[in-house]
Amino acid sequence: MTQTVLVTGGAGYIGAHACKVLKAAGFTPVTFDNLNTGWQDAVKYGPFFKGDLMNRADVDAAFAQYQPVAVLHFAALSLVGESMTDPGKYWRVNVMGALNLIEGALAAGCKNFVFSSTCATYGDQDGVLLDEDSVQRPINSYGASKRAIEDMLANFGASHGLNHVIFRYFNVAGCDPEGEIGEQHVPETHLIPLMLDAVAGKRPALTVFGSDYPTRDGTCIRDYVHVMDLVAAHVLGLRWLLDGRGNRVFNLGTGTGFSVREVIDHSRAVTNRDVPIVEGARRAGDAVALVSGSARAMQELGWEPTRSNLRDMIGDAWTWAQGKGYSA
Structure with missing residues (x-):
């Protein structure tokens, strides 16, 4: 019997690619998505649960139905420009959605959490090769909201034993070379x-x-990283947690x-x-x-x-x- 993984935002660009590689690695990916920015056509590799992270009942229902061993959390608002003009939207959706997800996971006994963070948590540090120990000084609400979720994971890790791997991405590009899934946003900003x-x-x-x-x-x-390389790292991060190797932050770039x-x-x-x-x-x-x-x-x-x-x-x-x- 394969292990089930809940993939929030699994109908989106990166999440759909993650579902593909999870399936190839022997897992059953369950896509949790409200389809506000995701695509039903991108859900090809496992079950689909239409739900919203802002609704705790949806989160609890997904955990009850599928009993995942881990969460891969991709779902988020991610437009830097919009985050500058409407910061409340980013703090509300990204942070409150993540809090519902974390508390729902813990309530269901799921303590393995892989989080999609961002290099935007570092802010603008020119001429510096940014590594995981670089100071985090986000200059927009998108990066700030992701930084807050990183802090949240550390807090819940200390108090409730939530095991977590955090990936800070740089610019993700490319598509599945087999052409089954790809990158499509409305509006497109990449x-x-x-x-x-x-x-x-x-x-x-x-x-x-x-x-x-x-x-x-x-x-x-x-710094650009191919989406297939990026999601391959998530499978490695998932195995890291399932092997009990502890909490860790990783940058993903070249x-x-x-x-x-x-x-x-x-x-x-x-x-x-x-x-x-x-x-x-x-x-x-x-x-x-x-x-x-x-x-x-x-x-x-x-x-x-x-x-x-x-x-x-x-x-x-x-x-x-x-x-x-x-x-x-």
Whole structure:
């Protein structure tokens, strides 16, 4: 009998990919999603429970029905710009939703929790290779809400024995190379799918937000990690907990930063098409450069980000972008 894992946000971009690799690793992933930003078509690898983390009764019902051995918590609001203009929404949904989930898990006797956090908890620390011991100074409400959930996990770990692994992501990109699932947001805010939509003529042009940053070409620098590498780390983190190895924080990135213009240049090489662009103003809350030190994940988890190069990330995303996508 396979072990069941509750995957919140499993109908979303990263969650759906996590369900795929969980199924391949011998687990039964149960998607818990309200479909506000997720897609029913992305639920392919296990049962679906339509529920909302803001409703504790939904959370309790899911645990009662499926009795998971662990939770992988991806569900969250994640738009940096929106978090700057409507911080209450992010504190309410992200933090209260996580609290309901944590308390529901503990009430059901489920004490293994893998949390999707973010490099946004570090804030803007230019010229620094960020590792797990770097100071956390979030500059937007999205990052602050994720930092608060990290603190919550530490508190419940100390008081109730909640075992947890926290992954702080850098920029996630790419898609399942087999084309079964992909990246699709409404509205779309991520650089690579926006860029490929512009290449394919699905939008007039890609807006480059800010060209006067103190970087080598004036545009923001980010560390990109392929979604399949990212979710592979989650399976390793899950096994870490099931093996009783204790609470741990891991960064997930490559240690290599690429500017917006460098990503655009790689796109031309992959698609053999020009990227129509327009120059825009800086966005509030955007850090200048975020680059990860991920030695801990590689050394302790044995994680290997084999697809986290721009050619594979853009190429896999381009394959998905030329397909039909999910039905609305």
